[in-house]
Amino acid sequence: MGNPKQKWTSEEEEALRAGVAKHGAGKWKNIQRDPEFNHLLFARSNIDLKDKWRNLSVASGQGARDKSKTPKAKINPADTPATPLLTAQTSTPLFHHPKMHQQM
Amino acid sequence: MGNPKQKWTSEEEEALRAGVAKHGAGKWKNIQRDPEFNHLLFARSNIDLKDKWRNLSVASGQGARDKSKTPKAKINPADTPATPLLTAQTSTPLFHHPKMHQQM
């Protein structure tokens, strides 16, 4: 595909913060159109601003996520094969439900 | 730890290749949902498909053959990389048109 995934720069993020401080959160189109920030946000759509703000909110204290590199005891993602059931299954694994990131 | 780490079978890999050929790379969820491939990929998530495709591409040497993957930490012990300064001073990316969620 042609999506190099444009990461947000510090300048863009600052412009977004300033824009929110000036116009208020939710006024994405207004912020994007503001000549004061359009210099830095011309490459972002109002939707992008919204998404970035959402991400910033989560990263700001919302989630007390411990970024420590201490995986300690990672809980088993799937059912723990505590029982090495030797049932007849050569190629077909058990009903190993995937992580189900998103499945409707 | 006891991570099952299900290795990909040839059938799954073939299904993935066929799925990509049919739906295109990037449409992982679509491939996984396809009744034609769900038979073999029901135990894999869309994320798994993406990851497997990435590993497949690397193994095929599609990407960069060079394994110098920009070490996060410093690698140059004493030698100075003769990397000429790129003219890329401004962080102005190419005119990447935003998805234009504004004016249609």
Add this chain to the structure above:
DNA sequence: CCCTAGGGATAGGGTTAC
């Protein structure tokens, strides 16, 4: 018709097991 809010999915980085 335009814009915002939210959910869903993808791309890439980083970590762990073998």
Add this chain to the structure above:
DNA sequence: TGTAACCCTATCCCTAGG
């Protein structure tokens, strides 16, 4: 050590509601 499989996060896409 190197590779495969896995997990996490940022960004992008789609749809519903105002």
